[in-house]
Amino acid sequence: MQLGFIGVGGMAQAIIKGLIAADAVAPSDIIVHSAHKAHYQAFASSTGVRMADSNAAVVQDSDFVVLAVTPNIEPEVLKETRDELNQGPKVLISIVAGLSLQTMEELAGYDMPILRTLPNVNVAIDAGMTALAVNENLTGAKLADAKGLFDAIGSTTVLPEADFSTFSALAGSSPAYIYFFIDALSRAGVKHGLNKKEATRIAAAVTEGSAKMVLQSDTIPFDLIDQVSSPGGSTVAGLLAMEEAGFMTAVVKGIDATIKRDQE
Incomplete structure (x- = not known):
């Protein structure tokens, strides 16, 4: 499994740390990119994950793409990478607050398998609690693999998107x-x-x-x-x-x- 991260902020780093600690994904199988390379270069060097030159390169080299940017730039990022996302059997995973499955389908494509997640910071020590919402295109082995990433770093619960605000407060x-x-x-x-x-x-x-x-x-x-x-x-x-x-x-x-x- 090749796992890509677009955005390498605090939550993305917590997820990466947890996955590596749990031996769920090897550092060499994780590729990251953000607009501010200086902010995550030391993190990439210390963990052994790979750095890409662009968001498109992350998508091209990944089976599962984690969208971990701020809400204000997510439309731009999804439009920018739409062609790459729809080339081959890729899964889009979002940790962006407030970004609905419907919005992601509109921006990334209606055939895209998508997992919306809401993790908490304890994923860094494999004790997280993550809410999951799945679109109809994500099924079978792909769903199991995507959910398995978050099962490896804590507990998960599948919820309707309408309950995400309550989950956000509780977890x-x-x-x-x-x-x-x-x-x-x-x-x-x-x-x-x-x-x-x-x-x-x-x-x-x-x-x-x-x-x-x-x-x-x-x-x-x-x-x-x-x-x-x-x-x-x-x-x-x-x-x-x-x-x-x-x-x-x-x-x-x-x-x-x-x-x-x-x-x-």
């Missing part, structure tokens, strides 16, 4: 919210005498373990809370204080605000 933006929560836990630890590094390590490890418990258990999170909350105990006191301060409301309002901005 795309939420790493920042989780980091915020971990930082708050660690600062509370510092307040009570721990050093910041140790407090952060403890908070992160507990968050990781709790997430694994949710994923591996058939019990809903609210019931898991009851399992660690003794009647009249310190955990209950802490939960009540958090709720009095509006913890759950703050989380829901944060997600609401994220979805609203994403849809603007």
Whole structure:
């Protein structure tokens, strides 16, 4: 499999790092190009991926083409590479926010197999969560191979495009919210005498373990809370204080605000 990237920004680099770490794609089978070579030359050299001289060259040398540019230039890029995209059995994969399957078909061609994706930054450590939407031209082995790229660097879920804004808030933006929560836990630890590094390590490890418990258990999170909350105990006191301060409301309002901005 030859995998090309048009655009080599932060998310593209995270995906490439994850794929290489997972041994899903060899560095020599990845080819990249962006308008700003100086911005990614060091990355290409350090990872061993190949650099192309143009977007067209990326498409020509790739079986799967990842569109990873900013939304304002994606129409220009797809029009520029349309002929190359339609020469041979290629698959177009987009990580461009807000770029619908219909728009990509209009720009790249209605016969083009297309996978729209919304990954989060944790793909860099093979712990990502990626939403997928597929057009009717992407089927069989090509679909399996395209989906397999993202299965290799975390978990995936197939969603209607209408749900992508909600997914973006829950999975795309939420790493920042989780980091915020971990930082708050660690600062509370510092307040009570721990050093910041140790407090952060403890908070992160507990968050990781709790997430694994949710994923591996058939019990809903609210019931898991009851399992660690003794009647009249310190955990209950802490939960009540958090709720009095509006913890759950703050989380829901944060997600609401994220979805609203994403849809603007």
